[in-house]
Amino acid sequence: xxxxxxxxxxxxxxxxxxxxxxxxxxxxxxxxxxxxxxxxxxxxxxxxxxxxxxxxxxxxxxxxxxxxxxxxxxxxxxxxxxxxxxxxxxxxxxxxxxxxxxxxxxxxxxxxxxxxxxxxxxxxxxxxxxxxxxxxxxxxxxx
Numbered sequence: 001x002x003x004x005x006x007x008x009x010x011x012x013x014x015x016x017x018x019x020x021x022x023x024x025x026x027x028x029x030x031x032x033x034x035x036x037x038x039x040x041x042x043x044x045x046x047x048x049x050x051x052x053x054x055x056x057x058x059x060x061x062x063x064x065x066x067x068x069x070x071x072x073x074x075x076x077x078x079x080x081x082x083x084x085x086x087x088x089x090x091x092x093x094x095x096x097x098x099x100x101x102x103x104x105x106x107x108x109x110x111x112x113x114x115x116x117x118x119x120x121x122x123x124x125x126x127x128x129x130x131x132x133x134x135x136x137x138x139x140x141x142x143x
Contacts, residue, residue, distance in 0.1 A: 004073055012074075017033050018033065018066050048064060081102050084117070086124045086128060087121060088102055090121065
């Protein structure tokens with residue numbers, strides 16, 4: 001199973017909060033993660049700890065930062081979501097509805113399935129919102 005498929009929606013949101021909040025100089029505090037997600041600190045820590053175990057986040061002096069694997073996972077998620085969103089858009093759903101439908105399945109899609117959806121859709125370059133979709137890449141041995 002791929003790292004992305006192991007994540008819960010809340011864990012994904014935790015990664016996104018860290019990406020948006022970290023700077024080259026510092027990570028993101030647990031308090032800030034909890035506040036952004038509207039959770040208690042212990043609940044936020046419950047989402048953060050598995051991300052550390054998966055090697056997607058590191059904590060140092062109470063601050064969390066994404067690892068390169070965490071960055072890649074978020075980039076993969078963005079691609080999975082946008083490809084799924086485009087599929088639903090081509091089926092006639094408006095952008096908002098295509099986004100909601102994509103969120104129902106985007107974490108469950110394997111890289112192989114996303115690449116196949118991309119191929120079948122003739123390699124879309126943008127999602128229904130106009131955001132760019134990264135180009136397809138050859139499936140790796142792990143897919």
